[in-house]
Amino acid sequence: MELLWLIPASPLAGFLVLTLAGSKLTRGVVSAVGIGSVGISAAAAVWVMIAFLRQKSAWNIFSQTLWTWLDVAQLKIAVAFYLDPLALVMVLIITGVGFLIHLYSAGYMARDEGYCRFFAYMNLFVSAMLILVLADNLLLLYLGWEGVGLCSYLLIGFWYQDPANGYAARKAFVVTRVGDTAMAVGFFMIYQHLDTLRISEIMSKAAAAWPVGSSLPLIIALLLLGGGVGKSAQLPLQTWLPDAMAGPTPVSALIHAATMVTAGVYLIARTHVLFNLAPLAMNLVAVIGAATLLLAGFSGLVQKDIKRVLAYSTISQLGYMFLALGVGAWSAAIFHLATHAFFKALLFLSAGAVIHSLGGEQNMFKMGGLWREMPLIFWTFLIGAASLAALPLVTAGFYSKDLIIWQSFASVHGGAGFYAAALAGALLTALYTFRMVFLTFAGPVRTPVTHRPGISMTLPLVILAALSLFAGFLEMPETLGGVHLFSRFISGSLPEIPIKEGLEHLEGIFEIVSGVVTLFGIYFIYLFLQRMPGLSPKLSTSAVGTFLNRFWLQGWGFDWLYDGVFVRPYVFFGRMNREDVIDSVYDMIAWFGRTGYSALSLTQNGQVRTYAFGIALGVAAIMAMAVLL
């Protein structure tokens, strides 16, 4: 347990070494430092987990204070880590998936010029993310939160020679900053009213100070939700995530699928007491989640770029997590977060392997027939896709997503509307996921395979595939054996969800329904793309089809809307104010000075006689004044 500090410190040390001495190191040493530091962190996380689970009494929360960060009047902030089941789950995901992705990157980025820079940023990211989830107070959490935002910016714009990548990076940074500002205001309000920033104290004080449904926790919860919405790419701040795919694929896998984007989910779960005090905010979380998962699902259906499909599916799955949070299914949300980290990282890495092998091709319509060419990648991708689509019984995604679908109806905060959205989302997920599988791997070969991934790329895929299949067995519904290892573990941090009365025995029926919906979706897209290939172009060239295709391809026109409402007016005012209106006042002062100078400098003509005349005139004037006055 005492090794807790090492978990974030090791990647940070890796970052420092790579930044300060990176240019002098060979690629081998860079890989060793970059991957090794995260490996040490993962090993320390496993060590801490074993120690945590072996505690005799109930799972005690462990906290470790390293040093005092700030000490100003009453405000005392310590650099302290706080380990409870929720934090431990997050740490294991971040270090485990992070390690695999670092390993994969060694192969993926092998020929890139910025090899060292890449690993430096990735290490910094892992460190910041770990600080975020382990933080004992909100200020330290904010440090990690902004740290991951910075790394996200740096890595989206990693290939900075292309201005489009820089634009995508700035967009991600600015859009998430909107949410972060709201969140910071929320933190200020918490400190103002509760006099502390320590999370555990906030939770106990808030529950004691405020009754359920009062306005203060509602405002604070909404502000925190703003931060979560920005980071987790939910409506209405979801526009940055599809563009974030401009970064290298391992970045998309680690930051924009597995870890950073789940920070919003983590934040809401961490401050769940505040949300429990504000039922309205809870409801809003669920509504945002439901709306986002549908919107992103439809957009995912028409994308051409394989990474953008995955980006929209990430938004959609994050929508599921928000829906689960909103109906109070805390443990289901975190469980889906975990399984999503596995299968989405797997999908991104497999897609990366495909893109790598086809020499950078990302358009699915130019891929095809790869199942014969690259069988291993095909199987790992298929496993990831099946897990994403929640193929019943065998995949982890089924157990986590099904839990959310069930609880969106059965929870005391749930309802039929949420259930319908979740079920429709499941159908959409099956459709767009297997559309991607069929387009990429089935059909004729459209682009030849140029090189094949090495062992450092395939090994993480195999491990993640295994996790995507078997991680679900940690939590199984009553009808399928009733394993509750995960929810029992996480109940150390998050309360269990009360189920509506008289619904307990219906869980099996709900599972069958969602399973059938998924299977129907897969079968339908199989028929649509494989059996009746003529139907797809016919549909997309019809008037409605063309409109929907364009509308969804551009993500429901949000970019267009924000461009018109915010970006263009801002640029317009910027252009109007290019000369700086306020500055013109000071320019005027300078103008007076300059004009006065040039007027007076005319008198300095270098002619002694004129000066003498001036002096005589002055004396005469003074004397005249002395006489007259």
Add this chain to the structure above:
Amino acid sequence: MVTIPVSHGLLLAGILFMLGLVGVMVRRNIIFILLSLEIMFNGAGLAFMVAGSCWGQADGQIMFLFLLAMAAAEVSVGLALVFQLYHRNNTLDADQISTMRG
């Protein structure tokens, strides 16, 4: 003994001073400007003398001695400067030596 009225003496001093001043302003040759300056000194000195004799005190004569000493010093420095100016510019025309123009 016929005493000269103070007003006459001061008038003469004023005329001398104005002559000098006009000379400074209208002359272009630096040597003549210096000469005109000496005349202005003497005008001022004469005013001191007249005032001293009017009050029956020696202060005016002492001031005139100071003035003579100062004028001698001024002339020596001034002539050295004139010499340098001529050396550099090959002219004594004050209007042409206007390199200190602002």
